[in-house]
Amino acid sequence: MSDVQIALTNTAGISSVVSFWVFVGSNALSKKRDALVKAGQFVLLIGFAALTAAIIWRGFESGRFPLSNLYESLLWFAWGIMGGYLYIARAYDLKQLGWLASMTAAVFFLYGSWLPAGQHEIKPLVPALVSYWRQIHVPPLIISYAMFFIGGLSAFVQLWQAGRRRSVFLACAALAAGLSAIGLGTFTDTNTFLLQGLFIGGSLFGLSLAWSNVGRADEKHVNVERAELYDEVVYRSIMIGFPMLTIGIITGGLWANHAWGTYWSWDPKESMALATWLGYAAYIHLRIHHEASAEKLSLVAIGGMLLTVLTYLGFNSLGFGGLHSYGKFK
Amino acid sequence: MRLSAFASVKLTIALMSLIAICILIGAWCPQEAQVGFQKVIDEFGESNALLLRQWGISDLFHTPFFLGLIGMITLNMIACSVQRVFPKARLMKQKMPFLGQREISKLTVTQEAGLRCPAATAMDALAQTLKKQGYSIAVKDGKLTGEWAKVSLLAATVTHIGLLSMLTGVTITSWTGFNGFKPVPPQGVLNFADSEHSKLWLGKLPKWSVRVDDTRREDYPSGDAKQWYSKLSVVDPSGKVLKTEEISVNNPLSYEGVDIYQSSWGLDSIRITFNGKPMELPLRQMGGANAAFLPLDEKTIMIFSLRGQDKPLRIFAKIPEWQQPKMLAEIPKGSVTSFGSVKVGYVKPIPMTGLQYKADPGLTVTFTAFYIIILGCLLAAFPFRQIWATAVDAGSGSCRLYVGGMSKKAKTGFSRSVSKNLKQLIAKFGEFIEPPSQDSLDLQDNDVQPMTAATQECSIPTGS
Numbered sequence: 001m002s003d004v005q006i007a008l009t010n011t012a013g014i015s016s017v018v019s020f021w022v023f024v025g026s027n028a029l030s031k032k033r034d035a036l037v038k039a040g041q042f043v044l045l046i047g048f049a050a051l052t053a054a055i056i057w058r059g060f061e062s063g064r065f066p067l068s069n070l071y072e073s074l075l076w077f078a079w080g081i082m083g084g085y086l087y088i089a090r091a092y093d094l095k096q097l098g099w100l101a102s103m104t105a106a107v108f109f110l111y112g113s114w115l116p117a118g119q120h121e122i123k124p125l126v127p128a129l130v131s132y133w134r135q136i137h138v139p140p141l142i143i144s145y146a147m148f149f150i151g152g153l154s155a156f157v158q159l160w161q162a163g164r165r166r167s168v169f170l171a172c173a174a175l176a177a178g179l180s181a182i183g184l185g186t187f188t189d190t191n192t193f194l195l196q197g198l199f200i201g202g203s204l205f206g207l208s209l210a211w212s213n214v215g216r217a218d219e220k221h222v223n224v225e226r227a228e229l230y231d232e233v234v235y236r237s238i239m240i241g242f243p244m245l246t247i248g249i250i251t252g253g254l255w256a257n258h259a260w261g262t263y264w265s266w267d268p269k270e271s272m273a274l275a276t277w278l279g280y281a282a283y284i285h286l287r288i289h290h291e292a293s294a295e296k297l298s299l300v301a302i303g304g305m306l307l308t309v310l311t312y313l314g315f316n317s318l319g320f321g322g323l324h325s326y327g328k329f330k
Numbered sequence: 331m332r333l334s335a336f337a338s339v340k341l342t343i344a345l346m347s348l349i350a351i352c353i354l355i356g357a358w359c360p361q362e363a364q365v366g367f368q369k370v371i372d373e374f375g376e377s378n379a380l381l382l383r384q385w386g387i388s389d390l391f392h393t394p395f396f397l398g399l400i401g402m403i404t405l406n407m408i409a410c411s412v413q414r415v416f417p418k419a420r421l422m423k424q425k426m427p428f429l430g431q432r433e434i435s436k437l438t439v440t441q442e443a444g445l446r447c448p449a450a451t452a453m454d455a456l457a458q459t460l461k462k463q464g465y466s467i468a469v470k471d472g473k474l475t476g477e478w479a480k481v482s483l484l485a486a487t488v489t490h491i492g493l494l495s496m497l498t499g500v501t502i503t504s505w506t507g508f509n510g511f512k513p514v515p516p517q518g519v520l521n522f523a524d525s526e527h528s529k530l531w532l533g534k535l536p537k538w539s540v541r542v543d544d545t546r547r548e549d550y551p552s553g554d555a556k557q558w559y560s561k562l563s564v565v566d567p568s569g570k571v572l573k574t575e576e577i578s579v580n581n582p583l584s585y586e587g588v589d590i591y592q593s594s595w596g597l598d599s600i601r602i603t604f605n606g607k608p609m610e611l612p613l614r615q616m617g618g619a620n621a622a623f624l625p626l627d628e629k630t631i632m633i634f635s636l637r638g639q640d641k642p643l644r645i646f647a648k649i650p651e652w653q654q655p656k657m658l659a660e661i662p663k664g665s666v667t668s669f670g671s672v673k674v675g676y677v678k679p680i681p682m683t684g685l686q687y688k689a690d691p692g693l694t695v696t697f698t699a700f701y702i703i704i705l706g707c708l709l710a711a712f713p714f715r716q717i718w719a720t721a722v723d724a725g726s727g728s729c730r731l732y733v734g735g736m737s738k739k740a741k742t743g744f745s746r747s748v749s750k751n752l753k754q755l756i757a758k759f760g761e762f763i764e765p766p767s768q769d770s771l772d773l774q775d776n777d778v779q780p781m782t783a784a785t786q787e788c789s790i791p792t793g794s
Contacts, residue, residue, distance in 0.1 A: 091743060124550040127557050131580040196358065232742045236713075239739070243707035250700045259580045261509065261591040261688040263696070266364055266391055271357035278350040282343045284710070288486075289339045310354075320357065 001120050002061055008054035009075070013109035015047025016082070016102045023099035033095060040098050041089060047105070048082040055079060062122040065135040070316060071119035073142055074112035077312070078105045080146025084237070088150060092233055096161075096226075100153040114187065133255035141248030141273070145312045147241030148280070151234045152305025155298035158230035159214075162295050163222035170210035171302045177202020178306050185317030192319030199318060203306045207299060214295045231294040234301045235287060242280050249273050268320040272311040279304045336402075336409035345403040352399065356390040363389055404497055411490040419487045422480065428473035429718040429734075437718065437734035439745045443752045444762035449721035449729040455758065456719055456731065459751050465717065474719040476735075479712035489706030492699045499696030506533035509688035514542045515598060519565075520590070520685050533689070538566050540583075540590055543574070545683040547595055547639055553618075558595035560683040587689050594684030596620075600634060600643065603666070603675035610680070636679060643676040713739035717748070728762035731755065 019040045026036035055075055059066040066072050085101035088094065112119075159168045181199035184190045252270060253263035264270065283300045286292045292300070314320070359382055360369040370379040370388045379388065386393040434440055445452045453474055457467050465476035510525040521539040543561040550556045557578050564573040564585050575583045582591045597620045599612045604624075611622035611634060624632040633646040633655050642662045646655035659667045659674075666675035690696075717735035724730050733752065737744035 092746070124552060124554055124556065127555055127579040130557060133580070229742050232740055236740060236743070239711045239713075243704070243711050246707040247704055250704055253700065254697070257690075257693070258582070259591065260593055261582065261589055261686040266356060266361055268357040271353045275350040275353045275357070278346045278353070282346045282350075285339055285343055285346075291339060291343065 001122070002057070005054055005057045005061065008050050008057060009109075012047040012051035012054060012078070012082075013106065013113070015043050015050065016078070016105040016109060019043040019047065020099055020102040020106055023102060026095070027099070037095050037098060040102070041086060044082055044098070044102055044105075045086060048079065048086060051075065051079045051082065058122070064125065067134065067138045067142070068125055068129055069119055069123070071112050071115050073138070073312075074108050074115075076139065076142040077146055078108045078112075080143045081105045081108070081149060084143075084146050084150045084240075088233060088237060091236075092229060094229075094233065096157050096230075097150075097154055097233070100156065101150065104149060104153065111183075111186070128259065131255065131259065133251065133258065137248060137251040137255050140244040140251070142312075144241040144244035144248060145308050147237050147244065148276075148301075148305055148308045151237035151241060151301050152308075154230050154233040154237060155301035155305075158227055158234055158298045159295055160221075161223045161230055162227040162298075163217040163219060164214055164295050165218050165221065166213045166216055167210040167295070167299065170206050170213060171299065172206075174203045174206025174210065175302070175306065177206060178309055182309060182313045182317050185319070186313075195318050199310065199314060203303075207303055207306070210302075211296070211299055214293075214299060227294065231297065234298060238280055238283060238301065238304070242277075242284065245273070245277055245280065249277060269311070269315050272307070272315065272320075276304065276307040276311050279307050334409065334413055336405045337413040338406070339410070339414075341406050342403070342410060345399060345406060349396075349399050349403065352390060352396050355387060359387050359390070361389060361391065363392060407490060407493060411487075411494065415486045415490045419484060421483050426468070426475040426477065426716060426718070428468075428470050428475060429720070430473065431720055431722060431732045434718050434720060434732045434734035438736050438741060439748055440732070440734035441745075441748050441752055442730055442732045443756055444724065444728060444730050444764055445721075445755055446728050446760035446762045448727060449723045449731075452721045452729050452731045452755065452759070453719065455755055456721075456733070456751065459754065460717065463747070465715075472720060474717075476715075476717040476719075478715040478717075480714060482709045482712040482714045485706050485710035487706075488709060489703055492702030492704075492706050495699035495702060496696055499692035499694075499699055502692030502695060503690050504528045504692075505530055506691045507689050508533060508535065509686070509690075511593060511684065511686050513594075513596075513598075513682045513684050515680055515682050516542055516544055518542050520687065522588075522687065525687070533691070536586060536588055536689075538564055538572060538585075540685070540687075541565055542683055542685075545595065545681050547681070549638065553638065555595075558592050558683070560592055560685070562590060587691065589688055589690075591686040591688075592683065593686035596682050596684070597636060597639065597679050598682035599680045600636060601677040601680060602634070602643075603673075603677060605673050606675075608677070613679075632674075639679055639681060645674060713737050713744070715740075715744050724762065724764060730762075730764070 022036055022040035022043060026033045026040060029036065055066055058072070058075075067076055081101055082105050085097060089097060156168055156171065159165075159171070178199050181195045181202070184198075185192070185195045249270070252273075256265065256270075257263040279300075283297065283304060286300060287297055310318075360373055362370060362383070367379065367383070367388065370382060373379075374382060382388040386395070390396055429437075447455075449472060453469065453472060457469060457474055457476075460474075460476045461467055463478070465478045466480070467474060467476045469475075505528065508522065508525040508527040508531075510522065512520050512524070514520050519539050519541050522535045525535065527533060541563045543563055545558070545560040547555055548557045548559065559576055559578045561576045562574065562583055563571045564583075565571055573583075573585055577583045577590060577592045579592045582589045584590075596615070597613050599610050600622055601608065601610050603609070609624075611624060613620035613622050613636065616635075619635045619637045621636075622634040624634070626632055629649050631648045633648060635644040635646065637644075640663075642660045644660045645658045645667070647658055648655040658669060661667045661674070661676045663676055663678055666673055668674075715735060715737040717733065719731065719733045721729045721731045731752070733748055735744060735748065
């Protein structure tokens, strides 16, 4: 990796950390909230521009489309989170989502920086990846994951604004269990069955408890208008992510047919992507047909975010094999 | 049973959830049909693997339960499409009625503003603003209607047509297509006798076959594989060559509806001479190299290691007393070396190309369906918005503009865009604030209660 690329990537990483603290400050100092939110967005915008330049620079350095391993995909994911947040925050004039979005970008920068050095290096492509389909198939998927994350984060804010604090804490616990399993699976040699149990068990247990508590509103902390606003942000984020995921899955099928002669192989990664697609399709049906309250829909969106984590990172760190093994580094 | 019994959205959601759970279980457990039962044993141990097979988990996607779920969701989709989704396409033809001030005030989003301009000017300016934002506008008798992204009403219809077409394509393939995989050495022949197809099969296997004329691997300077190539000839039963082509990963050969893919590549064996006697030793993958083993006596093993098709052959010996094998020699292709009275020659490596093949007559339908599904999902991303407006002259060159509308998918964003438009108009013409009438002042004095903390709490919805 060249010094320029390192500098640009570090600028983006540091910007996400700085903007996180500025957004946190905006919540602490309510009189200066608007100014601090704008400052936080400006810092994040600098990070977004630096990351865009870093990705383009990496492409020039490698002489190929810079999306071929986990590290590069994490750069794209952080780019999607930053860009997605800036777009949605501008459209809806959001005040609360910034610290969550910048924290997510910062966590993913850290995760990427801790990966083995071999991941950071520019390496030649394996035969299966030498295809123009790579740049058609992968970016929509990564962007969809980023939009689903923004939807999931907005769902936490929606529940909070609807006074469902107990459900927020329980859903946070579910997410923490899932992310812990991913972290342990990436950086330690913990038994994969234990990790899978932690991810699935923690997610199911936490979300089930959150669901059973979703009727309990802390009425002193209800802000109906903001809850409605964030419910819509969840929906809009998902409605951007869903077509992207559809395009990603279908172009994956077209590529697989072109390369291997079959567009569907029940490979673990593609199966998980299909399960995620079905999860969000269920969300959309629930929403359109008014089959669930906004708070229950938020929990479905958080469940979708956990499915997204499983599809995107669980494959690498929780011991799944299959045709997408070139995405692995362990 | 009537079809309407299946047209339930709750059933759709239940089936989607069950199918998603099954798919996740199938992703967790290696599937016999894809990777073989041995992989299940490697992953879970023999006894657990047998248990998983007994429960149907190791081949979940072929179990009657999973196929039943797919059958149910197909029926559900057909029923929902016919009874709920397709009829909605008629909404495309429906024209918006022109609404007056009273009706507009009852809409889910409703706003008004006083402007220092005549009603006709305000309506013209609003129409221009909305047109710039992509609304299709109609104006009649001082009343305005506008629609944005009306085509998104077709999203569900288009997506369902795509999904049903995809099922049609998959069914055609299942009844008439075939596929398979075969590792073939140079000069070997691939025919389709061992191909796989469904039990309900109406297709035909081709009489021609494919001969591998040559196969090779191209490396990066680092030694990692860059590409695999195979030169293929399509030959008829009499031996006549019908077509020749060199394939590589991502570049298949197509002939009469059958596609041949470069799927994998490896070194299969080495041809050597041992004291002049030709031998062929099978290679096994060991780390980054391929190795062959030749026992010389009860204790001594000769090991041949080959790192690549064009690399020299390295010869090692191993006896129990040595912790590591000892390297004896490195010989290039076509050379002979001597170890005392023993002469070993390296003739050549024998590669094996992995060829995947398939005939998929339903592919055109399936791929068309894929594009229709993408189109449907993209349409769904745009929220349909309807807007109504009217303006009433308020005297002295001013007016009140009433704007209202609906957007089921993005109410808050729509409401913000309406107020932004009104602010723009106020900035352009100036705000007209009507002086309160005597009636309204009397009302304020006598009837309006100040909002207390108690009334505020009562107004907060508590349930979900």
